[in-house]
Amino acid sequence: MFLWQYLTPFLLTTLYLCKAHLVGRCDKFTDLNLAHAFLGTSVRVRLLLYTRHNHTCGTLISHTNLTQHPQFNLSHTTTFIIHGYRPTGSPPTWLLDITERLLVREDMNVVLVDWNRGAATLNYLKAVENTRKVADNITAFIQKMQDGGASLSSVHLIGVSLGAHISGFVGATFNGSIGRITGLDAAGPEFSYKPLEERLDPTDAQFVDVLHTDIDALGYKEPLGHIDFYANGGKDQPGCPKTIFSGGEYFKCDHQRSVILFIDTITGINSARAYPCSSYNDFLDGKCLNCDSFGDAGCPLFGYDVIQWKDILLKQKQAKYYFTTNDKSPFFKSNYLVDVMIWSRSSRWGYLTVKLNNGTKECDFVCENSKDVEFRKHTETKLFAQFDKDIESVKEVSLTFSTGKLLKHMQKLRVLKIRVTNLEHKEKPLCRYDFILEKNHEVTFKLLLCEESLF
The missing domain is CATH 2.60.60.20 (PLAT/LH2 domain)
Structure with a gap:
């Protein structure tokens, strides 16, 4: 009896997933290829829901009728994952990892925003143009959630590259009432030095945290949030190729490291203490290690749990926070x-x-x-x-x-x-x-x- 008590939930979950696969109820991220990107794709936004009841089996959500999805609990936190530019059309490799870790951390709604049709194009400028249409789609859906009783404070947008600015556009529409926006190496090209209304900025949510990992190429250089983290100075990441002879990894490794670093913090086991400083060199020289202004909590931890420093950070001036990493997990020193x-x-x-x-x-x-x-x-x-x-x-x-x-x-x-x-x-x-x-x-x-x- 004791053994059966613990095996029952596992067996029920297994049967549920098997049944879902057999009847074709699992909806997956749009998988395209280089041919699609070469021809270009028109915007089409699909919202895939994952919960603890279907953590590996996405459910395509209706944009207009949330009552069709009883597993979508409007009283829970809802986290939207918004990817960026997809020049080859392939699905991001990190989607399942971030989804499962979030659901282990909290019983929430995870909504994967699939806008691969619109992001898969060799014309980057077209993808940038499409970000506004994607933001409008997400905004309309969140409005439906609010109409159904959901609180905007319980909404968390995690945007990668172009997805970071899409998050900003959504947040601005709600006048900064969204609970939290996390920007992971927000895109730099076509957004640098633009006015606030044309990019992510601190007024887009109640709390905006941003990670920079590729400021000398694909990422945004200057601060964008209430707290901006610069891993390894925000430029070259340990373990990433140093020469163009390494192929595609040379161009995307630093940029994508932002997602990998953030995912590593979700479980609350791995994290990095980050220190406010005027420059990365001063940080390495040990000139910026005073955390007295943060009280007993000490300097903020990078990642998912930085929300614990929200009240203190909202009272402080915008600053750059630095930390260093290893070349592989566990990343944090x-x-x-x-x-x-x-x-x-x-x-x-x-x-x-x-x-x-x-x-x-x-x-x-x-x-x-x-x-x-x-x-x-x-x-x-x-x-x-x-x-x-x-x-x-x-x-x-x-x-x-x-x-x-x-x-x-x-x-x-x-x-x-x-x-x-x-x-x-x-x-x-x-x-x-x-x-x-x-x-x-x-x-x-x-x-x-x-x-x-x-x-």
């Missing part, structure tokens, strides 16, 4: 601040390699400051150390000082104190005092809670 104070007689220029360990050989994460920095007597030098993974309960630190100059004489770095602060978790900083680092010689120390009186 763990950030530490390393403060070093020396008492050598003269200043020292060089690099410091930092390894953190929790006492096991399996947890040895390395970070090397990428710039030649100056260590000065009785002056704290701040190093922003980023590690590929999070490490809990740090117990040891290994340090290597180097100058990077073969002809330079051997130097020692006489360290008065080093302090390691975890920027991800509310943990007390760890310290080590009074030791010497020989050039190119690694030294390992156990870390202790800092003696605050010494700082």
Whole structure:
């Protein structure tokens, strides 16, 4: 009986999906090819509904009669997924992934806006022109939802590339009453430097969050929302091809990384702390790590959960927020601040390699400051150390000082104190005092809670 209690929901779901497939009730995203794109396609918008009852089997929704779809619960959150330009006509590869993760996160209505007929064309300008027609279609549908009792505050539009601006057009029609718009690398060509009414902007929803990953090519460069994230500076993404000889991936990898990064945050397990800063270089130099203005919550986390910082962000000025990633999932790094104070007689220029360990050989994460920095007597030098993974309960630190100059004489770095602060978790900083680092010689120390009186 105990086993059957847990197997029953699974078996019922399986039978439901099998039945749906057998009777042809699953509606799929329009699959076109390069021939369609070459000839061009006229706008046709199809709305595919996914819920926890049909998370892999889309249902084509009537634009005029919502009563035909009892599984569409108007009291739930409704999230619209709006894709962008499709020059080859193929369906986006990430559609099923984002849909399933959203439904795992919350019992909601996920509406996939399929405007592949209209987006599939080699004429980008025509696709841009079609965005207004798509927005009008979505607007009319949301109006039907509102007439049926749905709250605009419960509507979330997630727009990719051209889809980000479509979301903005929809939101503007409702005078910014839509609950949330998420723009994933909003399209730059034909939208850059346009007035607010011709692109996504902060007035289009109660909260607008935007991610930039390709500002030097296909994406929009300047801020568009209440908070704008710039992953890896918003340009070249780790793991993406660096030369044109890599084929199509060279052109689309940076742009599409925005969707992949956002999807990775939906479950609430993976996320990146992002810091407001005037430039990416200042961020990497550790000049923008103060999060006091955000109170106990700390600086915002990029992604699905940034809505938790809504009230604070709405009171602040528009700013750029930076974070870095790895080249594959899990993408998000763990950030530490390393403060070093020396008492050598003269200043020292060089690099410091930092390894953190929790006492096991399996947890040895390395970070090397990428710039030649100056260590000065009785002056704290701040190093922003980023590690590929999070490490809990740090117990040891290994340090290597180097100058990077073969002809330079051997130097020692006489360290008065080093302090390691975890920027991800509310943990007390760890310290080590009074030791010497020989050039190119690694030294390992156990870390202790800092003696605050010494700082």
